[in-house]
Amino acid sequence: MPINVGAPPAVRPFGPLRGAAADAARSLVASARLAWAIEGNWAEPLYLAAFLIVRPLAFLGLFLAVLSIGGALNVSTIGFVVIGQAVFQIVSAALEGPTHALLDDRERYRTIRYIFATPSSLLPVSVGRSLVKAIIAGFSALIVIGAGVLLGVPMRAGGPDLVLLLTVLPLGLLSVVGLGIVLGGVCVQLRNDAWAYPQAVSSTVFLLCGAIFPPEVLPGPVQSLASVLPITWWIEGLRRALLGTTSPGILGAMPTSELILILAAGTAVIWLFSPRLFIAGIDRAREKGYLDRNTAS
């Protein structure tokens, strides 16, 4: 009787997943764990204070101080800014995250070539890093919302609208992560100031998406840009879920069902193209030898 001396049965942490799907899931989890260790920087208290608490609150204070120039603030105005500012913490982290993760891996840790040499795709790795950055930024968002509550912002009676929250939150998160990985695929091909481009995009989106002021104050042609951005409707959806009120102007005029539809359609369109664009960007970077490049040189 032959004796089986082969390897023990492989552990299958992803159960029914097989082949490429299992590889992608494994990469996603591994990169998320790595990101948690790296991006959290839990050993540096000043980092936590600066990025997770002080900066978001300073921004909030700055915006409210500016708004107060126009007279005493009512709680609905404060609520509008608080939710916008809170959600935008997540937006900017997700938009900038994949680029910074790729550039960090390329230039700081110099591991991108090794990741590339493994069977894993850079796509799940980047998505994992981006998701974790967004989740960490979620702490900042909670702190900003907490500050809003202290300032007297009335939250929705009976707690958040969970159905709406659990519908729009993942959709919006997916949409910003999708946009973030497109930016990563583009920026990995750039040399000078590759780090700065996502921040420039993020700052522009902040201007357009109705985070702290309604899009009506923007010049006409720019207003239409605001209305096609899924992020605009993500923030508005979260305002409705958390505050239980609709914003004034064109944001408030959108029925909630249509808002969800626009957000879902936008997210679907983004994910239809973003993986392809990301992979095309990485492939081009590999062809041109950019995966070994240093932006500082």
Next chain:
Amino acid sequence: MSESASHAAVHASDIGRVFQAKGGPVTALDSIDLRVEPGELFGVLGPNGAGKSTLIKILSTLLLPTSGAASIFGLDVVTETARVRRIMNLVAGGDFSGYGLLTVREQLAMFAQFYGLPYREGIAKVDAQLASFGLDEIRDRKISALSTGQRQKLNFARSFLNDPWILFLDEPTIGLDVSAARDVRDRVRAFQAEQPGRTVLLTTHYMAEADEMCDRIAIVNHGRILAQGTPTELKRMVQKDTLFIVGIDELPATISMDSLRALPGVLSVAERDDVTDDVSGVGTQTVRLAVGLREDGALGGVISALAAGGAHLREISKSEPTLEEVFVQLVGRGISESDIAIDGA
């Protein structure tokens, strides 16, 4: 300060340096006494963590000693730092300092001002150093676009700008290819030859470099100087007797090893195992004898005895120990790749 100390280019007396680390105090230097004469090229050899860089940092005013005293041309490195800095310069290997946006010429011109040269004189010096180091063709290239070798040549050009009386070289040729390292060594020699009294203190991991360049060498380990002297003096420490290799076609049957050992002045004779095979096809090979002598003159007796027995002499060479052998004997181990890759304290 004694007159003897004040006339030395470098004088260190009982220098000690203790660093406060998490696990407790760490002694990097322990009672170092050192004297370097004006015009000498003095080498400091030691493994990783031996204290070479700590010594150079103290002498170049970057670090204070925790005990003892040191002076450069009679100027105290602790209390007369400003004056010491006016006559010294420093080159560290693997150093990529500078502003990437500046051109090679601009970078040197900036440092000429920092070294206190009047503007016109500074620019003239910069141009002279560019020509001397073969950097003329890349004078308008940005620092960020330079290769490692070019950057290190630029570092040397910078260090010569103020015509320092003492030049500290901390692993200066690390990472350079053979040709670039040779260029740099040639320039250091020329720099010293230009002006009597210019002194160089060099730390290096490369034994051949130290052997070739240094007038005297100190071997340090665990913060202490184990030995110092000229390369020849150091080698004599491990081999007090003279060793010759004598190559003959074959050992005559009439001559035994013992008979050779019995000759006057002969201490030892041994057949080496590196017999050279016959490659000429005429039926000859070379047998090598390692002959230890009390003095060189005793070799004549050995040659005569072999010739009298009918042996044909093929070669005679004097064998000397290498600096590496000296180092191994004193330190207990050689210098490894890791010593070269990571500079010590």
Next chain:
Amino acid sequence: MVHSVTTRDPAELIGRIHRETNWGFGRRTRHALASVIARAYPRVIGAAREPSWLFFDLVFPILGMCSIVFLLRSRGVDEAWIGSTILATALLSFWISVVWMMGAQFHWERDSGNLLLYITAPVGLGSIALGMAIGGALGVVIRAVIITLAGVLLFGAKYQVADPLLLMLVIVAGVAAMYSLGVCLSSVFLISGREADHLGSLLNEPMQLLGGVYAPVRSMGTVGVVALGILPLAPAIDALRQVAVPQLATTGILPVGIELVILVVMTIIFGVIGRSLLSYIERVGRSGGRLLARAD
């Protein structure tokens, strides 16, 4: 092998070397000034060499300015505030430069190896810091002018400057006080070690709030008054608003003359503290052995 061991009489050689190292007051002064100019040079030339730096140095402040302007317009405030916002953004670009190009500079210089060369050269760190400040300020002037022009073109702001000399004085005094504080920050950042970058972030947005950059410090009560006394941005912006936008003169917390005096006093005090801190870091660096060494 013995090379060129001197044949010169050692006593004669030492005498010559000692004479060479004995620099008089005149030579020391000329050397210090020449070093200031030499260190300022890379700062001034830098922007021209890397246009992409200039681009981002303009894009971020302009986007930030747009956010504040639209925020103000959403509240329908007097257009005078738009003019104030544009000037504040221009002045803020000096502060950003102070934080990153003064504060964090020695930290970066240490990591690049330049600090070691400065310490071993006969130049004082004070001259290096002053050169960084003057070069930095000159480099930012172009940026500040472009931001102002962009703001005026985008939002149609109008200014009525009755006393251009006073305006110039306010800007110069404000910039001097900020860079003087920058000299102090350069030492503080170096001491703070690897958390320097985070310290820089803490000095950015929070200081915009406390310095009353976009909204008068008056609205912050006691905190605002304290800021006026310790943060150069606060009196500089407050005075600038009063001088360049007369409609907002009533928002000023103190008369312009007093704010000018505050800025001059700040320049002197921060300068003295900065000089002491530079001596301190050199002393601590030499005795401890780590502060000045590359963190590798």
